[in-house]
Amino acid sequence: MFRRRPAAPRKAPAKTLIVLGSGGHTAEMLTLMDSMDKSLYSPRTYVVAATDPMSAPKALVRERLWQKTDTPVGVSLLQIPRSREVGQSYVTSVATTLYSLIFAFSLVLVERPELVRGMVAVLGLTSTQIVYVESIARTRRFSLSAKLLYHLRLADLLFVQWEQLAKTYPRAVYAGRLY
Amino acid sequence: MAAAERSVFVTVGTTKFDALVERVDSLELLRILRSKGYSKLVIQKGNGSYVPHVVVPAGQAKATTEGIDVEYFDYSPSLAAYISSAALVISHAGSGSIFESLTAGVPLLVVPNPLLMDNHQQELGATLAAGGHLVCAAPDELLNAVRSFDGSRLVPYSKGSPAGMVAAINRQMGFPGAGAGRG
Numbered sequence: 001m002f003r004r005r006p007a008a009p010r011k012a013p014a015k016t017l018i019v020l021g022s023g024g025h026t027a028e029m030l031t032l033m034d035s036m037d038k039s040l041y042s043p044r045t046y047v048v049a050a051t052d053p054m055s056a057p058k059a060l061v062r063e064r065l066w067q068k069t070d071t072p073v074g075v076s077l078l079q080i081p082r083s084r085e086v087g088q089s090y091v092t093s094v095a096t097t098l099y100s101l102i103f104a105f106s107l108v109l110v111e112r113p114e115l116v117r118g119m120v121a122v123l124g125l126t127s128t129q130i131v132y133v134e135s136i137a138r139t140r141r142f143s144l145s146a147k148l149l150y151h152l153r154l155a156d157l158l159f160v161q162w163e164q165l166a167k168t169y170p171r172a173v174y175a176g177r178l179y
Numbered sequence: 180m181a182a183a184e185r186s187v188f189v190t191v192g193t194t195k196f197d198a199l200v201e202r203v204d205s206l207e208l209l210r211i212l213r214s215k216g217y218s219k220l221v222i223q224k225g226n227g228s229y230v231p232h233v234v235v236p237a238g239q240a241k242a243t244t245e246g247i248d249v250e251y252f253d254y255s256p257s258l259a260a261y262i263s264s265a266a267l268v269i270s271h272a273g274s275g276s277i278f279e280s281l282t283a284g285v286p287l288l289v290v291p292n293p294l295l296m297d298n299h300q301q302e303l304g305a306t307l308a309a310g311g312h313l314v315c316a317a318p319d320e321l322l323n324a325v326r327s328f329d330g331s332r333l334v335p336y337s338k339g340s341p342a343g344m345v346a347a348i349n350r351q352m353g354f355p356g357a358g359a360g361r362g
Binding site: 006007008009010014023024027028031032034035036037040054129131133135136137138139140141143156157159161162173175176177178179 | 193273274275278281282299300302303305306338339340341342343344345346347348349350351352353354355357
């Protein structure tokens with residue numbers, strides 16, 4: 001549960017879990033995936049909230065585009081409870097976010113991916129590398145998920161998309177904005 | 180579309196934002212738009228319960244009022260087309276609509292939804308407004324913000340790139356020589 005050093009050079013593709021956080025967050029994650037070498041990050045499992053009917057179809061549309069076929073291969077889907085609904089109070093948000101964390105943690109244990117990235121916190125005890133991309137909407141303050149991951153030191157790479165935010169959180173990485 | 184048409188597009192994306200729709204359902208707004216040379220107002224009103232009935236007659240989705248062609252609809256999968264053809268976008272402060280407008284180079288006025296938890300719409304709107312890329316206003320300030328809006332004073336936004344993140348992830352995973360993916 002600590003930040004791992006970069007992995008040793010490898011050639012075999014890495015099984016990847018991609019957590020889609022709904023709405024604008026899903027769009028950001030798929031924009032990042034547009035630019036990744038899909039042959040290196042394969043097979044891919046998309047994790048979506050049970051309360052979010054929009055994200056899985058969007059991911060499928062992209063996979064069809066990337067793989068240039070109507071029936072993409074090496075792609076699967078998993079559902080988790082949503083950590084927080086828009087408008088939910090902060091106190092109950094902490095509870096449901098923790099619940100989602102535990103659920104997502106169990107996914108890592110079951111799925112054993114080599115890379116997890118997304119907008120929702122996922123814990124890993126295995127050799128899984130964890131990448132978290134803080135939303136572009138977070139310019140000055142962390143989201144609850146980012147706070148948990150940062151202070152518990154659970155992400156191997158925690159990207160922020162605004163330089164000023166990396167100054168507040170020195171272990172976060174600013175490597176440009178997706179848009 | 181006629182070449183001379185100057186369209187204002189109001190959008191709330193997939194959200195509900197009655198406070199914004201209610202503020203743009205205003206004859207005063209139409210007069211301001213006309214005085215600033217706009218000829219058309221298109222409102223994408225989203226999931227909210229407020230239905231425009233001032234800028235169009237109740238029950239009608241289209242009309243010409245105060246010399247402005249007005250229409251509204253709930254949602255369209257092609258909001259990008261409305262955004263890129265607009266002379267001014269008035270939007271909720273969701274990141275999708277904001278960066279769609281900024282990267283299309285369309286002048287943008289955003290209204291963060293004050294009802295959202297720890298209001299990160301406000302955060303994004305304020306940061307981009309501080310950089311001069313857009314104007315950010317509360318619902319109650321909207322009419323004044325439109326009145327004083329001057330798109331020529333906005334600072335163009337330089338589009339970002341995922342390349343830095345991709346390279347850092349590749350390094351972390353042990354693919355140091357890997358390039359970006361195929362489109």
